[in-house]
Amino acid sequence: METTISSPPFSPELQNHLTGRLLLASEIPFSPAIISDQIKHGYVSVTSGVKCVNGQYNCVRCGNQNSALFYTFPCKICNQDCTYCRACIMMGRVSECAKLYGWIGPDLKFAVPDKVMSWDGTLTSGQQTASDCVVEAVKRKGELLVWAVCGAGKTEVLFAGIEAGLLAGKRICMATPRTDVVLELSPRLKRAFPAIEVSSLYGGSEERSKASPLTVSTTHQLFRFSEAFDVVIIDEVDAFPYSIDDSLHYAVNKSKKPSATTIYLTATPSKQMQRSYRSGKLQAVTIPARYHHKPIPVPEMKWSGNWQKQYLQKKIPPVIASWVSERLQQKIPLLLFFPSIQVMEQVIPLFQTLSPKLETVHSQHPERKERVQALRNGEVPGLLTTTILERGVTIERLDVAVIGAEHEVFSESALVQIAGRVGRSFTYPTGTITFFHYGKSKAMVEAIYHIQMMNKEAWKRGLLDG
Amino acid sequence: MARCLFCVEEMKVVLTWRSLLLKKEAMTICERCEGKLKKLAGETCSICSRELDKNYRIEDLCLDCVRWEKDKKWSGYLSINISLFHYNEFLKDMIAKYKYRGDYALAEAFVPFLKDKLKDMNFDLVTFIPLSNERLMERGFNQAQALTDLLGLNTVELLTRLHTEKQSKKSREERISLPQVFQVTKPDLLKQKSILIVDDIYTTGSTLRHAAKALKTAGATEVSSITLAR
Ligand SMILES: [Zn+2]
Ligand SMILES: [Zn+2]
Ligand SMILES: [Zn+2]
Ligand SMILES: [Zn+2]
Numbered sequence: 105m106e107t108t109i110s111s112p113p114f115s116p117e118l119q120n121h122l123t124g125r126l127l128l129a130s131e132i133p134f135s136p137a138i139i140s141d142q143i144k145h146g147y148v149s150v151t152s153g154v155k156c157v158n159g160q161y162n163c164v165r166c167g168n169q170n171s172a173l174f175y176t177f178p179c180k181i182c183n184q185d186c187t188y189c190r191a192c193i194m195m196g197r198v199s200e201c202a203k204l205y206g207w208i209g210p211d212l213k214f215a216v217p218d219k220v221m222s223w224d225g226t227l228t229s230g231q232q233t234a235s236d237c238v239v240e241a242v243k244r245k246g247e248l249l250v251w252a253v254c255g256a257g258k259t260e261v262l263f264a265g266i267e268a269g270l271l272a273g274k275r276i277c278m279a280t281p282r283t284d285v286v287l288e289l290s291p292r293l294k295r296a297f298p299a300i301e302v303s304s305l306y307g308g309s310e311e312r313s314k315a316s317p318l319t320v321s322t323t324h325q326l327f328r329f330s331e332a333f334d335v336v337i338i339d340e341v342d343a344f345p346y347s348i349d350d351s352l353h354y355a356v357n358k359s360k361k362p363s364a365t366t367i368y369l370t371a372t373p374s375k376q377m378q379r380s381y382r383s384g385k386l387q388a389v390t391i392p393a394r395y396h397h398k399p400i401p402v403p404e405m406k407w408s409g410n411w412q413k414q415y416l417q418k419k420i421p422p423v424i425a426s427w428v429s430e431r432l433q434q435k436i437p438l439l440l441f442f443p444s445i446q447v448m449e450q451v452i453p454l455f456q457t458l459s460p461k462l463e464t465v466h467s468q469h470p471e472r473k474e475r476v477q478a479l480r481n482g483e484v485p486g487l488l489t490t491t492i493l494e495r496g497v498t499i500e501r502l503d504v505a506v507i508g509a510e511h512e513v514f515s516e517s518a519l520v521q522i523a524g525r526v527g528r529s530f531t532y533p534t535g536t537i538t539f540f541h542y543g544k545s546k547a548m549v550e551a552i553y554h555i556q557m558m559n560k561e562a563w564k565r566g567l568l569d570g
Numbered sequence: 571m572a573r574c575l576f577c578v579e580e581m582k583v584v585l586t587w588r589s590l591l592l593k594k595e596a597m598t599i600c601e602r603c604e605g606k607l608k609k610l611a612g613e614t615c616s617i618c619s620r621e622l623d624k625n626y627r628i629e630d631l632c633l634d635c636v637r638w639e640k641d642k643k644w645s646g647y648l649s650i651n652i653s654l655f656h657y658n659e660f661l662k663d664m665i666a667k668y669k670y671r672g673d674y675a676l677a678e679a680f681v682p683f684l685k686d687k688l689k690d691m692n693f694d695l696v697t698f699i700p701l702s703n704e705r706l707m708e709r710g711f712n713q714a715q716a717l718t719d720l721l722g723l724n725t726v727e728l729l730t731r732l733h734t735e736k737q738s739k740k741s742r743e744e745r746i747s748l749p750q751v752f753q754v755t756k757p758d759l760l761k762q763k764s765i766l767i768v769d770d771i772y773t774t775g776s777t778l779r780h781a782a783k784a785l786k787t788a789g790a791t792e793v794s795s796i797t798l799a800r
Pocket of ligand 3: 574575576577578579599600601602603604
């Protein structure tokens with residue numbers, strides 16, 4: 105960093121802390137004297153956290169504009185009626201009198217060595233095509249959708265693009281709605297880019313204060329950033345809560361520089377995203393085949409009769425009972441998806457008459473991970489679960505059934521994700537996925553079509569073993 | 571459409587004959603959240619509202635209050651404390667969001683419950699436990715004062731803090747032995763008056779007893795208190 109003699113000194117520590125962020129004073133561990141000095145020299149910007157424009161309040165940090173989520177109170181800090189944002193209050197109160205500080209001084213430059221990547225694995229030809237598109241997108245700027253089937257191996261597809269970005273001095277962020285994914289990705293990226301500082305951000309993480317060339321973050325943590333990143337990669341862009349929370353979209357957009365590249369990564373893009381892709385508005389590349397070159401098992405639909413009524417009469421629909429019994433006999437691990445925790449809790453005693461070792465897993469279970477591990481180890485023959493396990497779970501030889509697949513919680517993308525649990529491993533690339541239903545839903549039909557289309561495209565592109 | 575002040579779920583606003591006849595306060599939190607607030611019930615200590623356990627009482631007092639009342643330095647200053655709810659995990663979260671995150675709006679969630687209790691209490695003047703200036707500047711409001719403000723009662727700032735040290739770091743003995751925690755600022759206002767103190771949590775009772783002692787010494791005839799949690 106060069107400074108000319110005439111320009112007043114800036115604090116490199118404060119520069120590092122504030123670059124690309126917008127923070128409350130309480131989030132800046134520097135003395136008020138240093139901060140006000142740097143403001144005076146024009147290195148630090150100051151803005152009100154909550155602004156009122158034409159009678160409408162808006163929160164600069166989270167983008168909230170819903171008047172029901174602002175509240176005005178007699179504030180002792182500014183000694184007047186002061187309006188604050190309730191939507192993002194868990195990150196510390198942003199109000200009319202609470203200022204947000206950002207860095208507008210000299211640019212922070214990261215020291216990047218000539219060689220940044222140590223990953224030397226090989227890509228399948230489907231992955232290679234996508235990887236080339238990612239590299240191009242990083243150089244070109246703009247948006248790219250990487251539509252990769254469950255089990256395609258999408259992380260490796262990013263490495264070449266990340267490498268190109270880092271070498272070009274870009275600041276890159278990989279964001280995901282799920283903390284689990286941050287925890288899983290962060291060590292993989294650290295291994296692939298050992299010479300680069302990788303910071304991981306999630307609720308409760310501690311690497312908060314370091315600016316680094318490569319960041320892995322939950323979408324939620326991006327609320328504290330502003331115009332920070334040259335490249336933002338959003339993994340599982342269709343996952344909860346990003347899929348339904350507009351403020352997270354605001355957070356991601358705010359964290360990007362105006363000229364940034366955005367890469368969306370998913371197996372199940374939203375309808376809207378699929379439409380923009382088909383109409384040519386959104387550039388996309390697909391990876392229709394899994395890394396093991398075998399087609400994705402196509403779900404089979406089976407009518408189970410009125411399952412709710414049968415459960416109330418303390419009976420498991422016979423087709424479902426025999427599906428479970430067969431697998432118990434052959435010692436094939438199984439997952440049964442239910443539409444709600446209530447239904448699942450109601451029926452578990454019935455299923456335990458088939459095997460007393462069957463257990464349940466749901467979002468509020470503290471031992472979620474342990475139970476999944478028990479299934480993997482063969483200590484438990486099967487688990488009853490809800491859509492909570494639709495993503496990220498890999499178990500060898502697994503067979504899956506959805507009970508009440510017509511229920512509205514099973515959207516097309518949920519069903520595709522659930523089907524994506526089957527046949528993931530190299531040694532066992534097949535398996536069965538069955539939708540038990542009491543009347544087919546549109547989502548079921550679309551999910552099956554979705555998987556068939558992907559398999560068809562994979563055949564056409566020669567990505568599957570003959 | 572109304573939303574729960576705490577969990578932000580949508581609420582159905584139901585006006586029943588019962589709610590109209592009883593003139594019940596309009597609730598600002600949903601039934602689910604209200605259900606997680608556990609009222610203090612059954613036999614309670616006649617001074618501090620603690621639910622009485624057969625191993626921890628002498629007649630109608632809990633052993634803590636027995637200990638306070640035996641001590642000449644403290645006996646008789648606090649006539650009665652009414653607390654609304656158990657300080658359970660849910661209320662802990664709610665109060666933490668209210669005072670540490672600074673979500674002033676949550677005061678509105680507590681007000682209907684306070685109003686309900688205050689109907690049966692007698693007092694001439696209302697005051698609240700003050701914060702140190704340092705805390706007040708950090709939080710922007712005093713969580714006890716916010717309650718009195720929204721209750722719309724005749725409230726007077728009667729007390730100031732003499733110490734700013736964090737109370738939670740001290741043992742019970744240390745807290746009790748502190749000579750003076752509060753100073754009375756407007757002694758002429760409270761002569762011959764019965765005073766109600768509002769605070770958020772009754773933990774050991776020492777804060778409220780310090781306040782009560784200061785107020786009575788300055789001329790108040792009686793001091794009672796009301797808190798959200800116990
Ligand atoms: Zn906000
Ligand atoms: Zn203010
Ligand atoms: Zn609620
Ligand atoms: Zn007591």
